[in-house]
Amino acid sequence: MSVSTAARSFHQPVMVDEIAEVFAPVAGGLFVDATLGGGGHAEMLLRQDPERQLLGIDRDPEAIAAAQERLAAFGDRVTLRCERFDRLGELVDTAAGGPLTGVLFDFGVSSHQLDSGERGFSHRHDAPLDMRMDSRSALDAGVVVNTYEFAELRDLLRRHAGERYAHRIAAGIVAARPLRSTRQLADAVKAAVPAAARRSRRHPAMRTFAAIRIEVNDxxxxxxxxxxxxxxxxxxxxxxxxLAYHSGEDSIVKIILREAADGVCECPSTLPCICGAAPTVRLLRRKVTRPSGAEVERNPRAASAVMRAAERLEPARS
Structure with a gap:
């Protein structure tokens, strides 16, 4: 199957071999790629088992178009939906393809979104302040940068990016308003941080851009x-x-999976358990899996990736 330049540019799938290993024992059924991107992981999953049906979800219309082209040869085994992945439940409930047997989440921003300068995701390109994964959304980076109060900006920089200079950067952004472009935002951040931070190998605005993107797209x-x-x-x-690339993403995932694996009891500690709490999943590994050094060398954007995986258990017998 030939894949167009547009589809290839959308996302170089991360840890494909490791994901393939997780799902290899799962035969047939409905698989959900909840963060479809250009369809790289989805293509692997469909090739791995010819009995699988795939529901691909992405809120970015450009991702849906690229994946549709990439996955065209799989015909009616593929259903694509341009939606946010928090609608997964209702989309699965109305999907064809049998019982749900596999789900993949690949969080964060895609390579295509970062490299499409006009979309404003990166400090490397001079573009309007946008950062929306779905252009139909009302909130964009310009609204965040130019209308949020100082304290709101400071707090989101701390919350979403762990930015140590959040106070200084938020003050610098407010003082530089109105900001109309990514270049102006990057310059305002750079001017706000100490000289030592400006000499860092990484651009001092990277965390700020990530934090604003996370805010814009919730x-x-x-x-x-x-x-x-x-x-x-x-x-x-x-x-x-x-697959998570940000500590905030992975923390949420870890809490949910460990609760499911531990079967958290909701009953008072002084009374016998009557809520029937029992583990619902088995963690395939207690610790995260990281990409190999060879993969990071081929694709530096994979460096921060961490993978977690779990298997659904049979219901506990009463």
Missing amino acids: ELNLIEPAMRAALARLQPCGRLAT
């Missing part, structure tokens, strides 16, 4: 409802895998 708040919907619908012996 990325962290979508993870929990989507994962809980997936786990509730996953069939016994079905598997779920996540």
